[in-house]
Amino acid sequence: EVQLVESGGGFVQPGGSLRLSCAASGFTFSDYSMNWVRQAPGKGLEWVSYISRSGSTIYYAESVKGRFTISRDNGRNSLYLQMNSLRDEDTAVYYCTRDTVNDCWGQGTLVTVSS
Amino acid sequence: EIVLTQSPDFQSVTPKEKVTIVCRASQNIGSSLHWYQQKADQSPKLFIKHASQSLSGVPSRFSGSGSGTDFTLTINSLEAEDAATYYCHQSSNLPKTFGQGTKVEIK
Numbered sequence: 001e002v003q004l005v006e007s008g009g010g011f012v013q014p015g016g017s018l019r020l021s022c023a024a025s026g027f028t029f030s031d032y033s034m035n036w037v038r039q040a041p042g043k044g045l046e047w048v049s050y051i052s053r054s055g056s057t058i059y060y061a062e063s064v065k066g067r068f069t070i071s072r073d074n075g076r077n078s079l080y081l082q083m084n085s086l087r088d089e090d091t092a093v094y095y096c097t098r099d100t101v102n103d104c105w106g107q108g109t110l111v112t113v114s115s
Numbered sequence: 116e117i118v119l120t121q122s123p124d125f126q127s128v129t130p131k132e133k134v135t136i137v138c139r140a141s142q143n144i145g146s147s148l149h150w151y152q153q154k155a156d157q158s159p160k161l162f163i164k165h166a167s168q169s170l171s172g173v174p175s176r177f178s179g180s181g182s183g184t185d186f187t188l189t190i191n192s193l194e195a196e197d198a199a200t201y202y203c204h205q206s207s208n209l210p211k212t213f214g215q216g217t218k219v220e221i222k
Contacts, residue, residue, distance in 0.1 A: 035211075043160065045151075045202055047211040061210050095158060100206045101149050101165070105158040 002026040002104050004096050009109030016086050016113070022079040022096030022106055030054075030074040032099050036081050037094035039108075048094070049081065064090075086113045117142050119203050120189035121214035129222045134190040136217045138203035140210050141184075148186045150179055154199045154217075162201075163188060 008016045008020040022034070036048040049070040058070055069082040079096050094107040118141040128134055138148065150163040161170055163179035166186055176191040190197055198221045203214040 004214070011200055044216045045153075045204070045213040047204075047213065050211070059209050101161060102159075102204065103161045103164070103170070105160065 004098065004099075004104055004106035006094060006096055006106040006109040008115075009094065009111045009114045011114070012086055013115055014087055014113055016084070017084045018086065018111060020081040020083065020094055020109060020111070022081075024077045024079065024096075024098075027098075029072075029077040034072060034079045034099075035061070035097045035102060036070060036079075037095045037097050037105075038090075038111075039095070040089075040092045043072065043092075046092075083111070086111075088113050116165075116210055117144060117205055117208050117212050119212055119214035119218045121201075121203060121204055123217060125220070127220045127222050128193050130195060131192050134193050134197075134219060135201075136188040136201055137184040137217075138181075138188070138214050139184055140186070140205060142208070143183050144205045144207035145166045146182050147219065148179075148181065149204045149206065150188045151202045151204065152197075152199045152202055153202065159202065190219075193221070211214075 003025045005023045017071050033052050038048050051070045055072050067085045071080045081082045090115045093110050096106045098104040120139045122137045142218045146166040148166045151159040152162050153159040162173050178189050180187050200216045200218045202216050
């Protein structure tokens with residue numbers, strides 16, 4: 001069964017940092033590009049970042065550029081999102097998704113940024 | 116940035132009725148348009164990819180059409196389990212963007 005499981009969310013003060021992880025199973029992780037997509041409470045979906053299969057190509061939404069870093073470890077079948085300089089508006093459920101069409105989603109991990 | 120505008124924002128529908136959701140892109144995105152269903156307190160699920168390609172396991176009453184800037188998600192003969200918010204998403208240009216969502220409620 002194809003599965004993505006996010007972890008690492010939590011409560012953090014503005015300016016703080018968190019590192020999200022996404023553990024992939026049930027498919028050949030290195031064959032797929034990956035994304036992070038977030039959803040603020042009661043709001044719609046927002047694409048955050050993309051990483052290619054090898055990790056050589058990376059893109060970010062303007063709202064997180066310079067603060068967030070996406071990475072992957074194909075040997076560990078894992079995707080990561082390092083989030084620094086967090087702001088109130090980064091509060092959201094963060095999903096990892098597979099492939100350009102987001103054909104598989106994790107259950108999400110909640111990040112709350114508040115003083 | 117490509118803006119995706121969905122209409123309507125909300126639709127209250129009786130079972131067996133036909134539902135049509137429109138997604139309009141601010142620029143030509145070819146067929147790089149995908150549809151997701153998100154039920155309350157669940158993760159989104161891909162329902163239609165590349166404008167019209169159905170996914171395994173998705174009921175046949177769901178279909179997608181369109182290309183360029185105008186796209187449609189159709190639900191023929193709505194069932195109670197279809198109550199959800201539906202989002203369109205474009206992967207043609209960066210940044211990737213989503214529509215604002217259409218909430219479908221069962222009367």
